[in-house]
Amino acid sequence: MLSDVMEDYLKAIYQLQRETDERIKTSAIAEELDVTSPTVTSMLDKLEERGFVDREKYRGVTLTDEGETVALEVVRHHRLLEAYLTEHLDYDWAEVHEEADRLEHHISEDFEARVADALGQPTVDPHGSPIPSADLEPPERPDGKSVTEFEEGDVVVVEEVADRDADVLSYLADHGVEPGVELEIVEVAPFGMITARSSEHDESVSLPDTVAHHVRVARGAEIEQ
């Protein structure tokens, strides 16, 4: 059996891999999980021994197929829980992450199935992130781009808000940045900040790149002048 700590490492590696295409470095995992790098090194030893990661010493790791399957399992649990908590237990969008992050390791497959049934086999979580299917086949890369890749005047539709910080999410919700909302990019500042107007709130929000990077969008319809 896999410990919840190991599950967290595999999930972290999976999520870092979604962002970079490169091998995942010890330091990136250490940062993500808030542990020191020697701790990561020794865990990577174990994960390699167990066949969950491919490793090149000093050059980082990638998940094996088995490692990816475990990660997808955990991510599926996480996102189903987030969806269930918002839909059936009246949790707020911004609050669900922490609860799901603990419970994801402790629910049975039976529980997972019942939650998925109660939700009608959903495919995205409340943040717009895709929920891996029950067969745990690796999903395709989403084709949405980060909002930081657009320019002044572009109109986009928010697909996913992948931040995990409750305060940031509350702020975004308060200013109308949620999956499904249309945004017009009104300004791209030279110091890494983007300003957009939400069609919902008819109000503009400014976001530093660190936050904006987590807002994935698709190009929307042109706005009439």
Place this chain on the structure above:
Amino acid sequence: MLSDVMEDYLKAIYQLQRETDERIKTSAIAEELDVTSPTVTSMLDKLEERGFVDREKYRGVTLTDEGETVALEVVRHHRLLEAYLTEHLDYDWAEVHEEADRLEHHISEDFEARVADALGQPTVDPHGSPIPSADLEPPERPDGKSVTEFEEGDVVVVEEVADRDADVLSYLADHGVEPGVELEIVEVAPFGMITARSSEHDESVSLPDTVAHHVRVARGAEIEQ
């Protein structure tokens, strides 16, 4: 913070204390939690140091008030979860225990409150066991007696079926032994077995004392001849 293992020890001691009035022995805890007695001894050291149990070496432990509060917290989580799983996720009476036994250590106080709300602040779980109140005041001893204390001809109403084994619970449900059901004691065998007729199923069930001991009942109305 208390580990989930410590919570399990305190819950086990609490539940053993409900049955005996005497100090709880190392071996009883070891049996309950399926660990060896030296393991229990060393955990009792820690629990004593932390002020959760009163200990007399070689003579067993009792919970302190703090220890009892922790135990009640865990039991409240457990029973609320059992109730929620049966009411809202379509779990069967017999199946909930294992799931609740894991999750009880990992839900937040917020989750607890939301589940209690969704259920309308219930006071008993699906097995008829009392759910400790949110303030965690020690509940009174229930006044129900074990069905083994009755005699042939007595009519009783089932209040609580405190077994934890899924197969035993399924069997009991199949034969109409559930909270709220009326039973007539039809035979008390000399070798520790009791036979009762369920008014629901109009069928009789025979139960060894080991099982019957967990069926708590109140005296019911007399049956007309």
Place this chain on the structure above:
DNA sequence: TTTGAGATTTAGGGCCATCTAACCCTAAAT
């Protein structure tokens, strides 16, 4: 091509929860 800053691994240690083997205490029976 060399070198040094920065990242990674190794070394060594701590705490937790568990085990087995060995020793010791209690309480009941003589």
Place this chain on the structure above:
DNA sequence: ATTTAGGGTTAGATGGCCCTAAATCTCAAA
């Protein structure tokens, strides 16, 4: 008052996850 069986505790070890300090490697800049 002794004995002894049964059970409790101590001793010592393991595996898991984490840490700091020291050694080692990598890669980009000079």
